[in-house]
Amino acid sequence: MSTTRPKRNPLAPTPPALLPPVPRSRAALGLAAAAAAGRFALQRCESCGKVQYPPREICAFCLGDALRWGEVARGGTVLAATTVRISADPYFRRLMPWRTGLVRMDAGPTVVAFLHGALAAEGRARLALRLDKAGQGVILALPEEGTAAMNDDPVLRELGCAPAQRRVLITDGRAPFAAALTRAFLDAGAASVFVGIAEDWRPLPDFAALDDPRIARVPLDASDAEAVHRAAASIGGRVDILVNTTWHQRPGDILDRQDTIFSREEMEAAFFGPMRLAQSFGPAMRSLAGEAAFAPCAWVNILSVAALAPAPGFAAFAAAQAAGLSLAHSLRRELRPLRVVNALVGPLDDVWHEHVPPPKLGAIALARAIVAALEDGIEDLAIGDVAQDILARYRDDPAILLREA
């Protein structure tokens, strides 16, 4: 990543945001699902074990009809390389020239891949799956040995949204992990961090130790549509990465409560607040996403893993989180070409979870995982042991998970 953020010419027109080609077969969406989770997976035939590519319905070696996605060896040899200078597609025309190549995988198939600039034809390569700006999984061939300088490559820049030199908005500075996130983004080289603060007169002890000229406090209350509009009008055009930290959690199962008052607050924080943020900030960020460098690139949602299956003692909260997760899934489609990162977290190490046995998730670990996901191009992640355990059970069989609680 280039270390200085270029000054934008205010007279230059904002180019329209273009998307890479979207259409895929259903089978090929497995690449996006794997890329979103940071895995390198291809289909493998359950009958003969052969690895398949391009994604298909039927095994090309034994006509087996059961192909299962799984991790495969990433190594390969570059058979041929080209620099594409003329493309038929408007999105790619803006990025020309780009390198592509044919890579023979150690796992068997020959893949068409984007080639990192440092790769030579006939050389060894390490393959990676990344999400492109349409949210589709694409294969990248990278040098076998990764280096820091390696990241200064047009393909990696286009597909990445690392926080370095980017402007970040933490929407709710009063969230239990807001200060840790701010620190992590500053440490990752963010150009500035806006911190949304509701009820400015209340103290903000978590930020007392944070003294950095890159931090800017912004009046922002996600429960107030007018306030969200004002904040978006003020800074909406200067946010590259929005981290939706709106968070409200109280214990209580459905029958524990005598009314819906707390639940309304939980829904306000998990669903209506983020919806207002999306409606006000989303269009501005999306419309600037076509800028050549350091364009708005990511929208991060932090949700409880209870969105997948209710945790006993927090049933009402879990229901609100499930609504928030559904909203987040739709935003992924609607906010393209922004990347929507959905981070699922387990029980936080806070006052509301003192009665819950460990392991619990600390704010610093949460913050570091979010920054790493942005740096590594991951869209779906679970942070902490509990969230990862529940996500693994969910992926194994959601029907069983719902019976486990």
Next chain:
Amino acid sequence: MSRRAGYEGVVVAAPTTIAYERYSIHDAHWWIGRALRAALAAAGARPSDVDGLCVSSFSLGADTAVGLTQHFGLSPRWLDHIPMGGACGVVALRRAARAVQAGDADLVACVAGDTNPPDSFRRQLTGFSRFATDATYPYAAAGPNGSFALLTDAYMRKHGATREDFGRLCIAQRQNALAVPHALMKRPLTMAQYLAARPIADPVALFDCVMPCAGAEAFLVMREEAARAQGLAYAQIRATIERHNAFPEDPIQQRGGWAMDRDELYAMAGTTPDGIDIFESYDDYPVIIMMQLEDLGFCAKGEAPDFVRGHDFTVTGDFPHNTSGGQLSVGQAGAAGGYLGLVEALRQLTGQALGGQVKDAATALISGFGMINYDRGLCTGAAILGRA
């Protein structure tokens, strides 16, 4: 493998080309219909005489050959639609010949044509095949330019071919095209121009690429006595081959299906590469010409660059090749590109060349190559035609 019957008693006639245009406001139906009409006129036949129809096209929208029967008012008793791109001419010929031979049809009209409104090429690329949609178009959307750039890159490094070697082929074809009235590219091409051309996808540059255009080609297949009764000039079908997805285990395409089937091709025709007077290869990119020279036995694998350096590929040269200028100079009218070489060979063997006529040409080899489904061309075919 069982021994194949020959094509005795079946002939091919009425070489037809509808002059190509860069862009067209007409649908493919118009181009195909015009070619059908012209072919029938050349043979003195009426539409009602057509009892077999074979069509290839990329731009018919939702229609296939089925829709065209009603569109054209035909009632054939044998109908085929061949979606094989550059191999469709050879494949149409061999299927039509068997239909006539078996008595399933008496007069088969084989037609290929496409239209080309602006932006149609990009739209065709996006949905060319499932594998293209999933695994090539999202990688810089370079279309066949990108795919052949990779094959050319690998070929050059493996066999020491140079840009000049490919240039020799392109320049000879342009020389041939200068005398052909309907060729879209009619200015002589020099080696300096070839080498200085705008790069498209390295090492492929502008003059290695065909120009997409609108156009149509056709021929008729019938019994020999029918052709004679009409006083038609015709050629005999001496042998044909067809193969799809050959050598899938090769990590990158450096040979095509011809390498599997060429012995049978020459044996069936009772000849050898030395007995070929004219070679009409499929020339969407010059690297594929090199591959065909090798796989069809004119030289050994990897020796095509030397072969090109040692021969004159013009109409008057010692190795007449793509005698109308090929797609590289005439243009690529979609599926009609798969017919171009066959129609030109038929003209040469019947003394009807529109441009330069190869002297004393008795035997022509026509080769087809089509459908970059993913990383390689899948369909290959070849036919040997003989002067009657």
